[in-house]
Amino acid sequence: MKAIDRLSPPDCLNNEIEDSRKNKISFYKNLWDKYGKVYPRWNSTCKDVDGISNIRKQLLKMSNSSCAYCGKKIGNSSLDVDHYLPLSQFPYIAYCWYNLIPACKACNQSSKRDFIPSSIKSKIIVEDIVANTIENKLLYNHKNLLTELHDRIIEPTFDNPEEHIQFNPEFYYYEPKTEIGKITINMFFNHKEVAEEWEKLSELIKELVQHNVSESLIIRIIDLYGYEYVGLKFYEYWLREKEEGRINR
Template sequence: MIPVQRLPATDRLVRLCDSRTEKIRELGATSKVARDEWRLAESAKNEIRTLLEKMAPGVLRCMYCLDNMGTDIDHFEPLSRTPLRTFCWHNHLLACSRCNSNYKREEYPCDDETGQCLLIDPSSDDPADHLELLVTIGEYEGKTRKGEESIRVFGLNREDLVQGRFDAYVTSCDVLNSWHRKVRRGDLTGAALSAAALRREPFGDVLRALEKLGRLPYAATALGDELADSLQAWLRTPTAANPINAVPRPHAKSHDPSPAV
């Protein structure tokens, strides 16, 4: 997981969601009412999906696993738990069908004492505060209880994701070294293409973990001289300081800012 930047809701989305929320309230605010209103709200869902796709890491990646296409609008806090948050903009994330339907489903673990949610919301939490990616083997370790619960609920250490992250680690190392060689010989166009492709790759958490390693004083010992040099050069580039959604996607549409729902 990596952070995603929550965009402000559009004026149109605020109107659509406020209207649907008021109707849910009037009809009793049950989970059945919420599901019925969600099923019928095509305009609101289209507006929500458009904004979520602009926020999505890589090329429309699931905000949980980063591997598959984000095909579903997930209610982070399930509508069965809080029907009146069904149309809350801050309660929507883009997920793949596997994460949404096979893993997270209706789970929303909370601390018994504080009532705080024990799942990482990548639009408000920095996953790195709760998760440690062992980049050379592709597995996550929980640094906090929230991290451990997120690994369990999202299935972050399922076999296909571990293998995918390891493959992404191998590929990222190769591309970083290739990018650095292009920079040194003055092929800035080629270097820019390599950088853009790397940032669009699935498993953006692997690149982020490598960037973290590249900042350590013992980076050369851990990664080897060539890769450490490539990472240090990479980290000096302007977008390395703020890599999330650094590469614009041509399909994205602009929206007027408005207060969030």
């Protein structure tokens, strides 16, 4: 898992733009569809000429078309727009840019699902633009909230994951450094299929290093394969093993 620089919001979610702000307020006033679900406007609005939402495009650009949690390569069709604080509990930050994370379907739907830190399960958290319409609320402040929460998972656009977890490339697993790291590992990485995928990537990179493939080409292959962070860790590991004469053992 790597740190991700959060890009500026697309215009349609930018609260600094008056028309966008008014439009978002209208979204919150008409939040629910006839089935009681929040309208998924992160998919259906703000579309470009190609019919794809600029919200989705910006999220993919932000993460180099990768899942922010596991690093798997994703495209528009395989992207899930994850709400870091889930819609089921916090619908009034549904359209807040700073709560949106690019994720693969496995991480969002199978691993994370509707995870809520226990310490805020009873809170009503809202985006500031609708603060005057909802009682007993806590205004959503990305930095302040995540700084105070210690029973959460890593948020890759806020945290430096290396402060919370450490990857072991020899044995294909993450070690926790903090409670946040422990929760994150248990959620996303303590799965047999994840270790198997990493093992395949490690063996591929080992073979490339053994055959003296150039660093630039290996990095390009890792970028195409996905799992960039662990891929680079495998590359560093096998380079050391080669330099120390252990790669063929």
